[in-house]
Amino acid sequence: MNEVRWKWWLALAAIAASASAFAQPKVSEHVRKDIERHRAMAAAHENAARCLEAGKPEQECQERLRTECKGLAIGRYCGMRHEH
Template sequence: MRKLLLLLLAAPCVAWAQAHSAEEVKKDIQRHRAMAAAHEAAAKCLESGKKPDVCMKDLQASCKGLAIGRYCGMKHEH
């Protein structure tokens, strides 16, 4: 049963990997790194004492065209 569950969870990942060309995967890697850099900048912005609204606007500007949604492809609770 456990092996079946693992197979079912892994199947979408395998299908995704096969459906993308090497060039598409390379572009996805670049997007993920750019999103990570934008989130790191947002964290540093908050650490500097700036208001969350200011940091969020900076994050949204950094992520324009990179990710879906207002939160640069990531949203956490609160």
């Protein structure tokens, strides 16, 4: 019985190790930089949303968004399309 348990745990550990290898694939430097840029843009948009939720003027929140997104995205609204 002990031998069966030992083999079971060994198999489980092997499965866990292989699963973790698939969970985080290696990416190129270009892709890694894109990921960082997307996360920075997302944070800037989240900050803009919180600014609006706080009741601050839209112009102030948009200006903050533009400042935080400078060099990250295109357009006046950090890569997002707005209908005004």
